[in-house]
Amino acid sequence: MLHAAGVTGVSVRLETPDGTVTARSGVSDLVGRRPVPKDGYLRLGSITKTFVATVVLQLVDEKRLTLDRTVEQLLPGVVSGADNDGRTITIRDLLQHTSGLYDYTADVFPDPSAQTYYTNRWHAYRPEQLVAMAMRHKPAFPPGTDWAYSNTNYVLAGMIIQKVTGHSWEQQVHDRILRPLGLRHTDTPGTWPFLPRPHAANYQQFAEDGPMVDTTIPYRPFDSGADGSMTGTARELNHFFTALVGGRLLTPAALAAMRTAVPVPQDSGHPTGTRDGLGLFFTPLSCGGGYLGHGGSGFGYLIRAATTTDGRRAITVSAHSRPADPQTAARQEDALRDLIDHALCRTA
Numbered sequence: 001m002l003h004a005a006g007v008t009g010v011s012v013r014l015e016t017p018d019g020t021v022t023a024r025s026g027v028s029d030l031v032g033r034r035p036v037p038k039d040g041y042l043r044l045g046s047i048t049k050t051f052v053a054t055v056v057l058q059l060v061d062e063k064r065l066t067l068d069r070t071v072e073q074l075l076p077g078v079v080s081g082a083d084n085d086g087r088t089i090t091i092r093d094l095l096q097h098t099s100g101l102y103d104y105t106a107d108v109f110p111d112p113s114a115q116t117y118y119t120n121r122w123h124a125y126r127p128e129q130l131v132a133m134a135m136r137h138k139p140a141f142p143p144g145t146d147w148a149y150s151n152t153n154y155v156l157a158g159m160i161i162q163k164v165t166g167h168s169w170e171q172q173v174h175d176r177i178l179r180p181l182g183l184r185h186t187d188t189p190g191t192w193p194f195l196p197r198p199h200a201a202n203y204q205q206f207a208e209d210g211p212m213v214d215t216t217i218p219y220r221p222f223d224s225g226a227d228g229s230m231t232g233t234a235r236e237l238n239h240f241f242t243a244l245v246g247g248r249l250l251t252p253a254a255l256a257a258m259r260t261a262v263p264v265p266q267d268s269g270h271p272t273g274t275r276d277g278l279g280l281f282f283t284p285l286s287c288g289g290g291y292l293g294h295g296g297s298g299f300g301y302l303i304r305a306a307t308t309t310d311g312r313r314a315i316t317v318s319a320h321s322r323p324a325d326p327q328t329a330a331r332q333e334d335a336l337r338d339l340i341d342h343a344l345c346r347t348a
Contacts, residue, residue, distance in 0.1 A: 006328055008212070008321040009036040009200045013234035014343050015242070015314045021343075026320075029201040030212060037198035039233050041185070042318050043218060045296020047237065047305055048188075048230040049154045053095050053279025054244060055161055055172045057254040064164055067092040067257065067278075074160050078128070081135045089143045091160065094153040095278035096262060102137035103150040104130045108221035114206040114213050117299060124191045124220040127155045147262055147276060151227040158226025169226045181243055186232035191224045193217045195231060202300030203321040212321060215300035223298055234316035237305045244280075245292055245311035259292065271337060282309075283337075287345035297322075302333070306340050315343050 009026035024036040059065040071079045071094070072086035079086030084101065093099040108125070109116060125133075134152040141148070158169035165172055170188035178186050185196075195216065203212040223229055243249055250258065261275030261282050268274075273284040277292075283306070284290045293306035300322055307314040317336055323329050 006321075006323060007319045007332055008203055010317070010319050011036050011040065011200070011234065012315065012317050012339065012343075013039070013238060015238045017312055028198075028320075029214075030203065036200050036320070039235050041196045041199040041231055041233060042237075042303055042316075043195065043202070043223070043296070043298055043301055044186075044230040044232050044237065045223075045228045045298050045301070045303060046151075047294045047296040047303065048226065048228050049157075050244070050279045050294045051173050051177055051230060051240070052154055052157050052161070052169055052226045053258065054249055055169065055176055056091065056095060056157055057250050057258055057278065058176055059161070059164055060257070061251050061254045065091060065160075067095075071156060071160075074163055075156065078131060078159070079135065079156070082138045084135050084139055091157070092278065093143045094157050094160075096147075096276055097149050097153055098144050098147055098262065099150065099153055100139035100141040100143055100146065100148065101150050101152045101156075102134045102139065103148075104134040104152050104155070105222045107133045107136075109219065112206060114204075114210065117204070117206070117213065117215065117219055120221055121217055121219050122193075124224045127159050127225055130155050130225065131159070147264055147268070149268065151222065154227035155225055161226075173230075177240070177249065181239060181248075183232070183236045183240060186230065186236045186240070188230055190229060191220055193220065200318075200320040202298075204300040205322065205324040208324045210324065213300075215298075219299050228296060228298070234318065237316045238307070238314035241293060241305055241307040242311045242314045245307050245309065247311075269333075285345050286341050291340070291344055302336060304336055304340060306344065308344055313344060315340055 012023040014021040028034040028036050068090050071089045089099045161169040161172055201216045204215040205212050258278045258280050261277040264270045264274040264276050275282045280292050282290050291306040295304045302319040305316045
């Protein structure tokens with residue numbers, strides 16, 4: 001379905017109480033045309049946000065934070081200027097994308113071209129620099145009054161983890177999640193640009209009449225922080241989400257807070273009825289009920305991880321190319337979501 005929609009390579013891993021189903025289609029790369037590897041390494045993109053939100057909620061469990069603490073209380077003076085006011089933005093607003101803060105990614109990739117990718121892909125910014133870019137722009141709305149996805153929110157969440165614990169968000173993810181769950185193939189590589197092997201190559205078409213550009217090397221201006229830098233495998237991603245939803249990482253109260261969700265606007269690109277919790281989206285299933293999860297994307301890849309609300313079934317789907325044509329991109333997104341819906345409904 002996804003391969004037929006033009007994706008160069010696709011991999012799927014579905015875990016159910018009855019066993020594991022894997023599927024691959026297309027090719028790992030357009031030169032050697034090898035098959036997509038079994039359980040290859042993936043860029044997790046914004047699925048990183050679920051790991052970061054989990055750490056923040058563990059700190060809430062430990063009474064070291066509350067969700068109603070303001071950004072100004074934790075990071076004085078960082079969110080200010082151009083009508084931005086950290087005194088009015090809470091940790092909950094950051095994790096739920098209700099802060100109204102500008103998404104810095106538009107500033108670090110202003111011209112959507114292959115030339116921009118090649119010119120800037122090795123440049124990395126410190127979190128403080130990314131937030132400062134966002135602070136040059138007015139907020140989209142007063143905090144808590146609307147919803148808009150902004151990577152700036154999770155850059156700030158990573159900074160807050162550092163402030164509260166004295167350690168980087170990366171170390172906290174390793175100590176609190178990866179090590180306890182035995183996720184040895186999931187990592188926080190920061191600015192390290194190379195995926196471990198085996199992995200499929202990622203390809204981005206920047207212009208509708210242009211070639212597929214190998215973008216396996218990430219675009220580090222927005223692929224190296226708490227908003228989207230992690231790597232891993234489908235096997236371990238499924239394990240993380242089932243452990244999270246199954247209550248192995250958070251107390252019932254913290255998990256309930258994470259799952260308390262607000263409606264996502266119809267024009268946001270999400271399926272109708274999608275709601276956003278704290279680093280965790282709820283999406284309705286066509287057969288009733290819904291699933292919890294998160295997606296990630298970057299130049300040349302899309303990934304979606306989802307688990308049923310009881311945590312018993314989980315699926316990760318990764319697509320390793322992205323087209324320039326918006327209609328083709330929309331068809332591929334729809335095919336990806338239909339695949340998840342079909343797989344989880346079939347096993348419900």
